[in-house]
Amino acid sequence: MISCEEFFKILNEHNLTFFTGIPDSTFKDLMKFLTDNHSENLENIIACNECEAIAIASGYHLATNKIGVVYMQNSGFGKTVNPLTSLCDPEVYSIPILLMVGWRGEPDKMDAPQHKKMGKIMLPLMETLQIPYAVLEPKGQEIEKALNKALKYFTKKKGPYIFIFRRNFFQEYEMKYVLSNKYNLTTKEVIQIILDSLSNNDIVVSTTGYISRIVFEYRESNKKDHYKSFYNIGSMGCASSIGLSIALQKPKNRIIVFDGDGAAIMQMGAFSTIGKYSPSNFVHIIIDNEAHESTGGQPTNSTSIKFIDIARASNYKWSAKVQTKEELIESLDHMKNRNGPILILIKTKLHSESYLKRPNKLPKEYKEEFMNYLLDLC
Numbered sequence: 001m002i003s004c005e006e007f008f009k010i011l012n013e014h015n016l017t018f019f020t021g022i023p024d025s026t027f028k029d030l031m032k033f034l035t036d037n038h039s040e041n042l043e044n045i046i047a048c049n050e051c052e053a054i055a056i057a058s059g060y061h062l063a064t065n066k067i068g069v070v071y072m073q074n075s076g077f078g079k080t081v082n083p084l085t086s087l088c089d090p091e092v093y094s095i096p097i098l099l100m101v102g103w104r105g106e107p108d109k110m111d112a113p114q115h116k117k118m119g120k121i122m123l124p125l126m127e128t129l130q131i132p133y134a135v136l137e138p139k140g141q142e143i144e145k146a147l148n149k150a151l152k153y154f155t156k157k158k159g160p161y162i163f164i165f166r167r168n169f170f171q172e173y174e175m176k177y178v179l180s181n182k183y184n185l186t187t188k189e190v191i192q193i194i195l196d197s198l199s200n201n202d203i204v205v206s207t208t209g210y211i212s213r214i215v216f217e218y219r220e221s222n223k224k225d226h227y228k229s230f231y232n233i234g235s236m237g238c239a240s241s242i243g244l245s246i247a248l249q250k251p252k253n254r255i256i257v258f259d260g261d262g263a264a265i266m267q268m269g270a271f272s273t274i275g276k277y278s279p280s281n282f283v284h285i286i287i288d289n290e291a292h293e294s295t296g297g298q299p300t301n302s303t304s305i306k307f308i309d310i311a312r313a314s315n316y317k318w319s320a321k322v323q324t325k326e327e328l329i330e331s332l333d334h335m336k337n338r339n340g341p342i343l344i345l346i347k348t349k350l351h352s353e354s355y356l357k358r359p360n361k362l363p364k365e366y367k368e369e370f371m372n373y374l375l376d377l378c
């Protein structure tokens with residue numbers, strides 16, 4: 001392992017001081033370091049999705065002639081194929097960018113099922129994209145060597161270059177500035193209250209990370225009625241669109257989507273499709289802890305946007321913002337007499353989750369039970 005300080009020192013010596021991206025747990029400690037040390041000489045913009053991060057680093061290069069560093073989990077690498085091939089590629093605008101990609105689902109290593117395919121095809125995909133890469137070793141000299149190679153490439157070819165990071169690359173970094181918010185509700189409490197309030201034929205779609213794991217745990221410890229849930233364990237940001245489409249096909253059932261603020265922001269365009277097609281049986285619940293809690297609690301842009309106004313302006317029919325248990329129970333009650341699309345924005349505490357179980361069957365098995373349930377509904 002290498003300390004975040006030493007790693008940054010190496011990059012800094014080569015003028016690589018502008019960072020942007022979407023968090024991955026591989027970079028949890030590095031991100032704490034970047035937050036603590038944010039200054040005129042170290043900028044870090046947490047983007048809304050990986051595609052945007054490439055665009056931000058490109059704008060930085062256009063304005064400064066310097067090279068931006070973009071960090072991401074390999075699950076988000078696929079999103080960058082478009083700007084990498086049509087914006088940064090040496091045959092288009094030729095924009096040098098140093099990508100830092102966290103390798104989830106590395107072959108022969110234990111990982112969750114949603115990471116397996118990308119873990120396996122990541123290197124061939126980089127080769128197909130004709131982007132040079134190096135799997136980094138957490139040693140100063142090795143990083144120096146790899147970086148010198150990348151810098152030579154930037155001078156000669158002016159295109160993207162990728163550094164790949166395995167887990168446990170960075171040593172733990174003790175953060176001085178601890179992120180927090182002023183809310184008291186926990187995600188677990190919120191999910192339990194809502195699941196307990198649902199009627200028998202309500203269907204749930206839940207987002208990537210802790211939220212799906214909490215829904216899973218609660219269902220597992222109660223009625224084991226997983227067949228009423230679709231756990232969207234991968235494809236971050238897609239839960240609301242999956243829910244929208246089910247709502248349109250099953251108009252007699254209410255569809256409850258549990259979203260995170262990071263995930264909702266990642267695919268914010270979905271608000272417009274939900275508003276346009278406007279299913280009255282669609283309920284969008286955003287559990288907003290103002291952070292990507294599942295990858296270590298890095299801030300999202302949620303503090304500077306108003307989800308309620310966005311929903312209203314996108315043609316949602318009713319919305320409520322809640323901060324307490326009483327407000328939550330009251331809005332769940334009001335919601336029963338309202339037509340959707342509905343948004344309930346629930347402000348929750350950060351750093352409230354401890355160890356959470358993961359679904360123990362294959363995703364396909366849960367899908368089949370879920371589909372059988374949906375197909376039996378009239």
Ligand SMILES: Cc1ncc(C[n+]2csc(CCOP(=O)(O)OP(=O)(O)O)c2C)c(N)n1
Nearest residue numbers: 075076209236260261262263291292293294
């Ligand atoms: C495309 C993509 N990028 C990044 C990730 C890594 N990731 C998994 S969960 C998560 C955070 C989700 O944040 P939010 O939706 O706010 O939910 P919270 O973790 O706070 O419950 C991230 C960044 C991913 N799974 N997919």
